[in-house]
Amino acid sequence: MSDTLADEIVHLRAATPGCARVIHFNHAGASLPSQAxxxxxxxxxxxxxxxxxxxxGVEGARLQEEARQWAARLLGTDSAAIAFTSSGSAAWGMAFNALGSWQPGDRILVGRHEWGGNLACMTQAVQSGARLEVIPCDENGAVSVPALERMIDSRVRLIALTWLPANGGLINPAQAIGAVARRHGIAYFIDAGQALGQMPCDVQALGCDVLKGAARKFLRGPRGTAxxxxxxGFMAQLRPAQLDVxxxxxxxxxxxxxxxxxxFETSEVSLALLAGLANALKEAAELGIERIHRRIQRLSQTLRQALGQINGLELRDLGLPGQQSGLIAFTLEGWDAFALKQRLAESGINLGANGTAYTPLDMQARDLPAIARIAVSYLNTEEEIDTLLNALRALANEGHQTSTSTSSP
Known part of the structure; x- marks a missing residue:
């Protein structure tokens, strides 16, 4: 198989019913599952x-364990380290709550880009007296590893990182942060919701104690699985708040x-959804995450360059150019992000829009009330990118005309 996947895209798209109906650039929200x-x-x-x-349930349980084996292969670990939950937020919350009680003065260090759901889960710890502190960013907007080092003391109980933020193309230095956490013996949680299925996620290299992510995104798994x-070695430190048989x-x-x-699992689960997850994980493994990542990088870099040429469109991504993820954040003059999303949907083009609540610390720091978001998958084609660009150019012109008429006396 070729490294770029180009030779297989026609077949992969034919095996994905949604590709025949919509132009889908909302893979960071939820991707299109295959017919299989x-x-x-x-x-x-x-x-x-x-x-x-x-x-x-006998066959369902077998497929559940098959999914566990594929997930372990994806993350570079043993299947005993994998649990399935209904959502990424549920997974993160269960692990966080299993850390035990929080005391006044305990410190939690987070990146500025932390997912809103994770921050909400930390609220009770803060109400108990724990301090939630934001790690400063470097010149490219990523979590600063030297700044993190300077913040470490004996009261830091947790470092939490959203690896690929939901509001743009930044890729935080997860592995370097893991090295700091290991050196100081601090618990380290990674939210990998936008990384799973998009780029390699080797938990051994990352050095994390907990990692979670919904399967509906770049993994193309069913909604309701994570x-x-x-x-x-970290398991013994966790006491789940809820147990069953x-x-x-x-x-x-x-x-x-x-x-x-x-x-962290319960006896009652949807074995049908886990059967679908097993297949989605198998498909990702057989295609090869490294190859998937290369194609997403190539397509998203090409798209970013073209978007930068559209009048009135401002890219809102952080991170080093050429080293960004397949999530592309932007605003378009004369358009509300959610109205823009709806208008494109009427033309059969799907993309996302994020408000402040998804990444509140970063959005507030940058004074961004909302962003439109394009999320590229290996399933996308150059032709789809051209169609999207033409639609955005037309909307940019329409937005400019509206702004001009509104500002006229």
């Missing part, structure tokens, strides 16, 4: 309908929490 992923879901549902839901990695099975004398990551 849909078939895996419906096949398991049919088993449940014809054999009985509990009886069909991955949670917990470093085996799966996460804490009866050993004949007591209900004892599992020693593996399944202490």
């Amino acid at each position: 992923t849909l078939d895996a879901i419906t096949t398991q549902l049919l088993r449940e309908a014809t054999l009985g839901p509990m009886e069909a 991955l949670l990695y917990v470093r085996p 799966l996460s804490a099975p009866w050993d004949g004398h007591a209900f004892t929490p599992r020693a593996d990551a399944r202490r």
Whole structure:
């Protein structure tokens, strides 16, 4: 197979029903699943309908473990370190709450780009007296590793990083931050929601204790599924707030929490969705994450350059040019981001729009009420990019005319 995936794109798109209906640039919100992923879901549902839901659980459980093996391969770890949850936010919240009680003076260090859902989860710790502190950014807008080093003391209990922020193309230095956390023995959580399925995610190299991400994004998995990695050596420090007969099975004398990551799972799950997830993970592994990453980088760099030539369009990405992710943030003169998204949707072009709540610390720091967001997948083509660019040029002209008429006496 070629490194660029170009030779396979026609086949991959033909195997993805949504590609025939829409031009999809909202992969950071949720991507388009393949027909094989849909078939895996419906096949398991049919088993449940014809054999009985509990009886069909035998095959469903096998597919769940198959998904666990593929997820472990994706993250470079053992399957015992993988749990499945209903969302990335649920995964992060369960791991955070399992850290135990917070005391006045405990410190949590976060990047300025931290996901709003994670910040919301930290609220109770702050109410208990913990201090939430923002790590300064470097000249490119990324989390500054030297600044982080200067903030470390004995009261720091957690370093939390959103690796690829939801509001643009920045790629934070997750591995370098992991080296700091390991050196000082501090718990390190990574939100990899926009990284999973887009770029390599080797948890050993990253040095994280916890990593999570929803599978519906670049992994093209079903909505309602997410991955949670917990470093085996860190597991004993976590006490989940909720347990059941799966996460804490009866050993004949007591209900004892599992020693593996399944202490964060529950006995009742959608085996149909996990069957679909198994297929999506398999497809990503067989294509090769490195190859996927190279294609996304090439397409997004080409698109960024062209967007920069559109009058009235301002790119809002942070990070080093040429070293950014497949998420492209912008604003367009004369257009509200959400109105722009709706207008393009009417033409069969999907993209995203983010308000302040998704990344509140960064959006407020940059005085951005909202951004429009293009998210590129390996499924996208040069022809789709041309169509998007032409649509944005037309809207830029329309927005300019509106602004001119509004400002006229």
